[in-house]
Amino acid sequence: MISFKLLFAPLTAFQKIIKLMEIMEIFELSQTSKRMFACIKYAKRKIEPIRITKERFENTICVVERKGERTGLTIHLEDWQANPIRFWKWDKFRLGVCVKQEEEKSFHCNYSKREDIDYHLTHCFNYLSDLFNNKTIAIWINRDLINESKWLFSNLNFEECRYIRVKGHEAPLTNDDMSNLLESLKPSFQISIECALDKRFSKKTILNLPRVTIWHAERITYYDLLNMDCEVAEFENHQFSEEDVKKFINHWLAGNNPKLIRLRLGNFESLPDWENILKGVEYEKWDGRRRPESYEISYTHHIEEVYCRNGLDFNRDDRTVGTLVHLFGSIEFIVWKNLECRS
Known part of the structure; x- marks a missing residue:
């Protein structure tokens, strides 16, 4: 009945309602009718790239609305022995749902044979990508x-x-x-x-x-x-050794690796010998005026903040600022373009 009333709501009101709903709720609502699916699709709810995981004992599809947020919907394909509580059906596709977990925002679905996993992953992805206009x-x-x-x-x-x-x-x-x-x-x-x-x-x-x-x-x-x-x-x-880091910094100072904004090298548990690495290079400690104390870098599903308060800064001839900092057993080399974080 609720879905029926929604279909007759004004377009603007419908879009606002869809934007307020949880991803999991939208997915379930979309299956009530083809018309509802089309209306939700037209509302253009934004999501991040849809993630498909294929492991030996994990086959899932995840939908995340915004970077850094918890998953809005996860579909698990598993070898469940229990009978399905219901079935998803669209076109000629049919998949049994065994468990729904509200807190985890997930469904656990049963595949009949292991060789059917790719078939199920494909149909679930194609349905979700069409629903949320994100391929x-x-x-x-x-x-x-x-x-x-x-x-x-x-x-x-x-x-x-x-x-x-x-x-x-x-x-x-x-x-x-x-x-x-x-x-x-x-x-x-x-x-x-x-x-x-x-x-x-x-x-x-x-x-x-x-x-x-x-x-x-x-x-x-x-x-x-x-x-x-x-x-x-x-x-x-x-x-890599500290000597390699030293040579690379000089290579960068000469104008090379123009696209680089971050190089992270793990396996440097001890504090490096900065005086040796930056020998012949004029550098300064962070003072809060030249650059921010942290650098935000955008990845596919998250944004990472690199804290550079204890870093050492040096300038290239084109006024680009480079920072070396030791964090959590790694050497971080951060490049600031025009003193702005570029993601």
């Missing part, structure tokens, strides 16, 4: 599942992939794995690799994306740092 995706995937996901990648009705996150604890990521992801998804903004890299892995294929994070960066070389085209690069478990 942008973020993919979290286990390295071991890349090759078997070709059907999924080719049937998702997306226009842009903003983010790929690759996880795994067994076999390393190979060039073939990466080529498969890049050719199928064509990520435009961010990639995070949280598994080991094959010894023949070609880093050039990813070091031109705006945001790059590599957890097992033993094979990332100083030459890679010099030639990367990233805005943000984060490396853990690498082989």
Whole structure:
């Protein structure tokens, strides 16, 4: 009855109501009729890129309304033994819902066979992306599942992939794995690799994306740092020394790596020898007048604030300010463009 009355509300009133509702409520309301779906779609409720997670024991779709906020809706595909409490049906698609959790804003749904998971993920994504007018995706995937996901990648009705996150604890990521992801998804903004890299892995294929994070960066070389085209690069478990940091700072001061706004190198547990790293470079401590005390960097689903109050500042000839700071066992190099945070 409520959905029936909503359909006859003035357009402006309907749009205001939809904007006040929870994402989970909107999703359920959209299934009451095709007309309701069309009205919600026309209301254009804004969301972030829809995240698809494909792991050995986790297959989910998540909808987040704004960066940094908790998930507004999560659909879990699981091997439930219980009978469904109801079914979702749209077009020829049918999926059993076993559990609804209000606090977690989630549904737990049952798949009949494991080989049906990609089919269900595809239909759920295509429905949500159409409902919320957002055909942008973020993919979290286990390295071991890349090759078997070709059907999924080719049937998702997306226009842009903003983010790929690759996880795994067994076999390393190979060039073939990466080529498969890049050719199928064509990520435009961010990639995070949280598994080991094959010894023949070609880093050039990813070091031109705006945001790059590599957890097992033993094979990332100083030459890679010099030639990367990233805005943000984060490396853990690498082989870099303080001497490499020193050389890179001088390389940057000479006008190189023009797009860089953040380089984070983990595995520096002790406070670095700043006098050696900045030898021959005029630098100053933060005084509150030259720049803010923190730097905000935008990622796909969150905004990170890097605190630079204890950082050391130095100027390049083009008046760009660079800051070195030691935070939580990492060396952070932050670049301020015109003394403004650029995300």
